[in-house]
Amino acid sequence: MLAKEVRQRYIDFFVNKHGHKQIAGASLIPENDPTVLFTTAGMHPLVPYLLGEKHPAGKRLVNHQKCVRTDDIDEVGDICHLTFFEMLGNWSLGDYFKKEAIEMSFDFLTCPADKGGLGLDSANLCVSCFEGDKDAPKDDEAAAVWESLGFKRHTKGKPLNGGQIWFYAKKDNWWGPAGQTGPCGPDTEMFYDTGKPKCPLCDTKGPSCECRKYIEIWNDVFMQYNKNDDGSFSPLKQQNVDTGLGLERVVALLQGVKSPFETELFKDAIDKIYELAGIKGTDETAISVRIIADHLRAAVFILGDKFGVAPSNTDQGYILRRLIRRAIRHGKKLGIAYNFTDRIALIYIDFYKDVYPELEEFHEKIITELQNEEEKFMKTLIHGEKEFEKMLPNLLKNKEKILPGRLAFKLFDTYGFPIEMTEELAKENGLKTDKQGYIDAYKKHQELSRCGAEQKFAGGLADHSEATTKLHTATHLLHKALIMVLGDHVAQKGSNITVDRLRFDFSHPDKMTDEQLKKVENIVNEQIKRALEIKCEEMTVSEAKEKGAIGLFESKYGDRVKVYTVGDFSMEICGGPHVQNTSELKSFKILKEQSSSSGIRRIKAVIG
Ligand code: SER
Numbered sequence: 035m036l037a038k039e040v041r042q043r044y045i046d047f048f049v050n051k052h053g054h055k056q057i058a059g060a061s062l063i064p065e066n067d068p069t070v071l072f073t074t075a076g077m078h079p080l081v082p083y084l085l086g087e088k089h090p091a092g093k094r095l096v097n098h099q100k101c102v103r104t105d106d107i108d109e110v111g112d113i114c115h116l117t118f119f120e121m122l123g124n125w126s127l128g129d130y131f132k133k134e135a136i137e138m139s140f141d142f143l144t145c146p147a148d149k150g151g152l153g154l155d156s157a158n159l160c161v162s163c164f165e166g167d168k169d170a171p172k173d174d175e176a177a178a179v180w181e182s183l184g185f186k187r188h189t190k191g192k193p194l195n196g197g198q199i200w201f202y203a204k205k206d207n208w209w210g211p212a213g214q215t216g217p218c219g220p221d222t223e224m225f226y227d228t229g230k231p232k233c234p235l236c237d238t239k240g241p242s243c244e245c246r247k248y249i250e251i252w253n254d255v256f257m258q259y260n261k262n263d264d265g266s267f268s269p270l271k272q273q274n275v276d277t278g279l280g281l282e283r284v285v286a287l288l289q290g291v292k293s294p295f296e297t298e299l300f301k302d303a304i305d306k307i308y309e310l311a312g313i314k315g316t317d318e319t320a321i322s323v324r325i326i327a328d329h330l331r332a333a334v335f336i337l338g339d340k341f342g343v344a345p346s347n348t349d350q351g352y353i354l355r356r357l358i359r360r361a362i363r364h365g366k367k368l369g370i371a372y373n374f375t376d377r378i379a380l381i382y383i384d385f386y387k388d389v390y391p392e393l394e395e396f397h398e399k400i401i402t403e404l405q406n407e408e409e410k411f412m413k414t415l416i417h418g419e420k421e422f423e424k425m426l427p428n429l430l431k432n433k434e435k436i437l438p439g440r441l442a443f444k445l446f447d448t449y450g451f452p453i454e455m456t457e458e459l460a461k462e463n464g465l466k467t468d469k470q471g472y473i474d475a476y477k478k479h480q481e482l483s484r485c486g487a488e489q490k491f492a493g494g495l496a497d498h499s500e501a502t503t504k505l506h507t508a509t510h511l512l513h514k515a516l517i518m519v520l521g522d523h524v525a526q527k528g529s530n531i532t533v534d535r536l537r538f539d540f541s542h543p544d545k546m547t548d549e550q551l552k553k554v555e556n557i558v559n560e561q562i563k564r565a566l567e568i569k570c571e572e573m574t575v576s577e578a579k580e581k582g583a584i585g586l587f588e589s590k591y592g593d594r595v596k597v598y599t600v601g602d603f604s605m606e607i608c609g610g611p612h613v614q615n616t617s618e619l620k621s622f623k624i625l626k627e628q629s630s631s632s633g634i635r636r637i638k639a640v641i642g
Contacts, residue, residue: 035147035288037120037281037299041098041389042123044279044580045556047142047150048096052134054124055091059099063341063350065529070212071350072102072336076123077212077255077276079609083127083258084217087270087610090572090594093129094380098122098281100335100390109327111321113293114246117357118332120281135254135275136179136222143224143252152288157196158227160241160248161185164208164220165201169267170259172201173220180222193237200240209255209276215263217270221255226287232263250281251287295324303327303381311368322364329361330375330404334382337403338396341528344631345407358407359450372412375404390575411450418449422459429465439471446472447479504619507568507600507612508558508641511622512538513584514604515557516637519550526585527634538637540628546627546635558622565617566601570610573597583607 035043044596048054060079064070070078076099081090099121109115124494126135143159145151160258166172177187180199188198201207210218225248226242227480233245239249257274259267282294289297295304307323308315315323336354338344345355379400387394422445429437437460439584445451451459457467507530516524520542528539578597585607597610599605614620620642630636 035152035285038389039296040152040285040288041120041122041281043150043152045071045096045098046141048094048124051150052094052124052138054094054096057091057095057097059097061341062100062102062335062339063343070102071353073099074101074103074212075099075276075278076101076121077125077210080125080127080276081216082126082609082611084270084274084276085260088129088572089127090596093113093127095127096123097127098338098389102336102353111325113295113324114249114283116282116294116328116332118328118335122279122281124247124275124277126275128274131273131275132176132222132254132256133179135256135277136176139224139252139254139277140183151309154282154287156184159185160194160196160200160225160227162200162202162207162223162225162241164222165203167204169204170220173207173222173256176220176222176256177201188240191431194232194240194243198240199336200242202240202242206242209253210257211261215261217259218261218267219255219257219259219275221253223250224251224252224254228287228292232556233370248288249283250280250391251284253277259559262263266334295327299385300327300331302385303331303378306378306381307365307368307370307374310370310374311365313368319368322368325364326361326378329357330378332383333357333375333404334379334386334393334400335390337400338383338390338393340392342396344403348432355361355407358404359411362408362411363450366415373405373408375408376401379404414449415451418445419459421449422456424461426465430463431452435465437465437467437620439468441473442467442469442472443475443479446476478555499533501533502531503611504613504641505531506610507616508619508622508639509536509538510598510600510604510606510608510612511558511561511616511619512536512554512637512639513540513606514542514600515554516542517584518557519553520546527630535625535638535640538639539634540637541633542635543633545629551624551627555622555624561600561603562616562619562622564601564603565615566603567615568601568612570598570612571599573609578605578607581605 045056049056060073062073064073064078075081076097077084089095101121102118104117109119124224142151143154144156147153163177164170164173177199185197185199188200207221207223208218209221210216219495227248228246232247233243236243236245236247255276260270261267282299285297285299286292286294291297294300304323304327307326315317333354336350343350343354345351345358361375369430383393383397383400393400424443437456442453442456445456446453453469453472460467480488509531513526523541525541527541530537572594576594578595583597583605595607596609597605598608598610601617622639622641624637624639626638628636
């Protein structure tokens with residue numbers, strides 16, 4: 035079964051058999067969510083609805099979502115880690131709960147292929163449930179549903195076998211909140227036997243054993259708790275289900291291959307990499323090939339997104355830069371002459387454009403940015419080589435003839451030199467490299483960047499605090515005021531809100547004058563003074579258009595959308611949330627107007 039078919043079957047199963055509405059996947063770069071760099075699960079864009087906001091498409095939703103997870107970027111290269119992946123997900127927003135969710139999952143996995151399921155053998159399935167702790171009880175409820183489907187609770191000391199229910203602690207069987215606070219709950223995970231022989235730990239560890247005899251394919255999260263600021267858990271207003279099925283993994287499983295890299299999702303790209311390198315696969319080269327194939331696929335999707343970014347030295351742009359450069363380094367390692375990233379990108383664009391038409395829309399941007407980055411990086415490689423030559427005389431003077439680890443790391447960090455390349459270069463010049471010193475410097479650096487990443491998440495996922503809600507309403511006022519002052523060509527190109535400020539990107543060819551900025555500021559402040567009420571209505575996209583609503587018109591929420599009106603001033607398609615009255619904003623001030631990218635301006639502003 036090809037990926038395309040699995041994706042479609044999943045949607046059809048939940049739409050036709052279980053009354054779900056398909057919603058479009060969200061942007062890979064989160065909107066109005068300062069706490070995460072990328073969308074990492076289908077539930078991210080749905081947080082307001084998991085917290086109780088009404089979703090215009092109803093209470094049963096399904097989609098396929100583009101995701102990027104970079105926490106284990108350094109592990110990519112093995113056969114299972116991916117930075118970009120697709121998540122198939124279904125949600126119940128206060129509708130069905132554990133019984134129906136588990137039954138639907140089981141049915142989809144095991145229902146014969148000619149009846150719309152995946153036709154997997156239930157004897158090869160194992161599941162896990164939450165064992166309970168001080169915050170929440172053991173999930174006997176979920177386990178009982180699995181029992182009704184023929185599964186048996188595993189007893190301690192007995193061997194691991196298919197058809198068993200294992201109980202694990204929070205670390206394994208609890209999902210969320212994605213940040214510090216927010217919706218979360220116990221989950222039940224579904225594992226499938228790869229057929230590999232057991233390792234010595236399998237019988238003790240069960241299906242989550244790291245040897246990966248079993249691989250986790252699906253996670254049903256029962257979002258029934260909210261994690262509060264003080265670390266306590268309280269029941270949510272509504273009980274939700276959030277599930278996520280990893281498309282690439284399931285496809286590999288269904289095709290009987292060991293890894294997603296052996297499926298059609300990567301095949302053409304991998305063949306091309308080997309062709310360009312003029313080599314045949316060996317275990318050693320396979321790692322580099324997988325890194326290139328994975329990183330460039332992720333880069334294509336990050337560049338080819340509605341809010342796609344370009345390589346830079348901050349936030350998403352920096353992750354993108356690392357992905358591209360790491361791919362280039364490994365290309366060089368395989369002996370590929372430069373300018374190959376665009377050729378691999380073309381393969382992905384072509385392969386995915388039916389399902390993700392934005393890749394075709396941003397075709398040119400993807401290719402140009404990759405070419406530019408590749409050229410830039412080749413230059414730093416040359417600079418790095420020069421730097422090395424400068425270091426050389428001094429190093430040759432010392433008796434040990436050693437290239438210290440910190441210098442090897444500098445070559446890596448500043449010029450992107452892989453350690454292998456540095457070692458080679460050193461050897462050619464009669465030097466030995468202190469590899470351990472390099473590893474230590476690298477680890478230290480990793481710890482520092484991990485701290486940075488944790489800080490990024492520390493604010494909590496989709497922080498719907500009072501401050502951000504107010505800034506969100508201010509963004510609507512600003513958007514409308516910009517259209518009034520600059521003209522109808524102004525359209526939102528991105529929005530990012532932290533508790534301290536809003537940031538709004540919009541299309542406009544020139545730098546704004548001081549006079550224009552003042553005008554915009556005055557208009558917004560006037561609406562705040564007028565104490566306008568904010569109302570939310572649901573309507574179809576065409577009704578919204580007819581009424582003159584602004585905003586992003588693609589039917590992100592299916593046919594019906596939410597429209598927020600601010601008194602008689604603005605009307606905008608939006609998921610919310612917003613304050614009730616503009617007077618809550620107190621005042622509005624623009625801090626900065628600058629270029630964001632070609633034809634796009636950026637405004638940073640504060641309120642209160
Ligand atoms: N949010 C859960 C996960 O990411 C289920 O989709 O695994």
